[in-house]
Amino acid sequence: MNPTLVRWLQAPSIIVLFLWMIVPLSMTIYFSTIRYNLLYPERTGFIGLQNYEFFWTDPSFFPALLNTLVLVGSVLVITVVLGLAVSILIDRPFRGRGIVRVMLISPFFIMPTVSALIWKNMLMDPNNGLFAFFANVIGATPIEWLQDMPLASIIIMVSWQWTPFAILIFMTSLQSQDQEQKEAATLDGAGFWSQFRHLTLPHLARPISIVILIQMIFHLAIFAEIFVTTGGGPGVQSTNLTYLIYIQSQQAFDVGVASAGGVFAIILANIVAIFLIRAVGKTLTV
Amino acid sequence: MTDKQREHLKNRIAVVAAWIVACLFFFPIFWMVLTSFKTEGQAIAIPPLLVFEPTLENYTEIQERTNYTKFAINSIVTAFGGTALALLIAIPSAYAMAFNTGRWTKDILMWMLSTKMLPAVGVLMPIYFLAQKTGLYDTKGLLVIIYALMNLPIVMLILFNYFREIPKEILEASRMDGTSTYNEIRQIVMPLAWGGIASTALLSIILCWNEAFWSIVLTTTDASTLTAFVASFQAPEGLFWAKVSAVSTLACAPIVVFGWLAQKQLVQGLTFGAVK
Structure with a gap:
């Protein structure tokens, strides 16, 4: 192919992605420095960093930031530990393995709004839910999940959806593990734990870091689960940054403050993204 | 027990555990599908119903009414x-x-x-x-x-x-x-x-x-x-x-x-x- 043609073929994807990135990004930054509230259209003008100050000093900001970190951190620990355990458990030939795999990864393909409703209604409902039923069976008082432990409920829902993701990735990369090496280790009398520490874990080091980074990108942006179940409440107990910004824009109609929050979210995501892109870049052979 | 038997038993336990975990993970989906074949009354019944006469009512109704x-x-x-x-x-x-x-x-x-x-x-x-x-x-x-x-x-x-x-x-x-x-x-x-x-x-x-x-x-x-x-x-x-x-x-x-x-x-x- 001649170089001109190569350039023409590449151009569309580069141009549209550049526009998709630069136009909204610069608009967000611009909005974040001006007075812009849909309820008070007469108030305009450049106000510097006041929107940021407003966003940071909002009494909901710190709880939302903390919730975001707790949410992301807990889900990461749960999904990686469970994902490791389960994928090692099924990393052996047995009858019905295909079905077990399919059952294990299915939750990942359920749309987030559906999964939120299943958990909210049929499992966690304090009157008619299954958990309440089992609590009554053993004589305990049913927990009002979404009222009393809203953030933990969200963590459970998200972990249910994303542990399958970890299983899927770990399972795939375990298949490329050197079996002979494992057999040799067994013959040498290496127990399960020492094999896990010295063979399996090093083999899974990269997949684990990729799983963690990708999940961080997605979990910083958790929205649908909160929107459908707790609406961020009670109070701000289950509000994360994404939801807080959403509330600023949709209920307070404050474009300026919401944009300042958006810039904050972008910075947070980019701290993670730098590491992820580096990890992916290492594997790309050009 | 010989080493081989022990190995075999361990494998057995792992397989059973794998099935249990798989069933737990799949359960919410199974329960959703099952509930979709219940009447609204059966859906919120306590104790929850595992056996019931399935109905397609919900499926026809969502096509007609929504x-x-x-x-x-x-x-x-x-x-x-x-x-x-x-x-x-x-x-x-x-x-x-x-x-x-x-x-x-x-x-x-x-x-x-x-x-x-x-x-x-x-x-x-x-x-x-x-x-x-x-x-x-x-x-x-x-x-x-x-x-x-x-x-x-x-x-x-x-x-x-x-x-x-x-x-x-x-x-x-x-x-x-x-x-x-x-x-x-x-x-x-x-x-x-x-x-x-x-x-x-x-x-x-x-x-x-x-x-x-x-x-x-x-x-x-x-x-x-x-x-x-x-x-x-x-x-x-x-x-x-x-x-x-x-x-x-x-x-x-x-x-x-x-x-x-x-x-x-x-x-x-x-x-x-x-x-x-």
Whole structure:
């Protein structure tokens, strides 16, 4: 192919992605420095960093930031530990393995709004839910999940959806593990734990870091689960940054403050993204 | 007990444990499907019913009483439209990059990937604003464009990886025969890359289908997809469990099957090619 043609073929994807990135990004930054509230259209003008100050000093900001970190951190620990355990458990030939795999990864393909409703209604409902039923069976008082432990409920829902993701990735990369090496280790009398520490874990080091980074990108942006179940409440107990910004824009109609929050979210995501892109870049052979 | 017997027993326990864990993970889905065949009364019965006379009432009722079909069509149009548009832009580009790799190719791909890291909520206001100004708010066209752009980086990266695997010698041979670039793509590259393109499309469709943020924020009624439709059931507590389950089952079934079919490609796509 001649170089001109190569350039023409590449151009569309580069141009549209550049526009998709630069136009909204610069608009967000611009909005974040001006007075812009849909309820008070007469108030305009450049106000510097006041929107940021407003966003940071909002009494909901710190709880939302903390919730975001707790949410992301807990889900990461749960999904990686469970994902490791389960994928090692099924990393052996047995009858019905295909079905077990399919059952294990299915939750990942359920749309987030559906999964939120299943958990909210049929499992966690304090009157008619299954958990309440089992609590009554053993004589305990049913927990009002979404009222009393809203953030933990969200963590459970998200972990249910994303542990399958970890299983899927770990399972795939375990298949490329050197079996002979494992057999040799067994013959040498290496127990399960020492094999896990010295063979399996090093083999899974990269997949684990990729799983963690990708999940961080997605979990910083958790929205649908909160929107459908707790609406961020009670109070701000289950509000994360994404939801807080959403509330600023949709209920307070404050474009300026919401944009300042958006810039904050972008910075947070980019701290993670730098590491992820580096990890992916290492594997790309050009 | 000999070592062999002990090993055998350990294996047995592991298999039983695997089945138990699998059943636990699958249970909420099983329960949703089961509930969709109950009457509303049975759905909230205590103790919960495992055995009952199944009814199709919910399924007929959601077709008749709600706009289920409209939302399903919206989901199909936006998921397939967004995917088609992404492929249309990505195939020529990925092809050009894979077979004419230059000094900047890797950097370009990594930069593309970085656009995927931009959190949706960070650009919520501008997109909302632009959608209103252009009159695209609450249209399927808007979601098609956003979904295409959202998935373009992943689609580019996976296609690039697939195209790289096509042996260069085949192309060189055809070029010596004087084949035009258009024919080269159509007759040689496409047949070889077909499997890769199909599985890339599958991944993109899954991601579009389950997308919830933009579909909730950028639509009200006309262009709402199934994710947004399901979200609209959040308010009335308890009363519609069976119907919600029926809607959810219909909304999730095709994508879960797609997911089963595309497991391997998903791993590559979801990890941006870093785990194969």
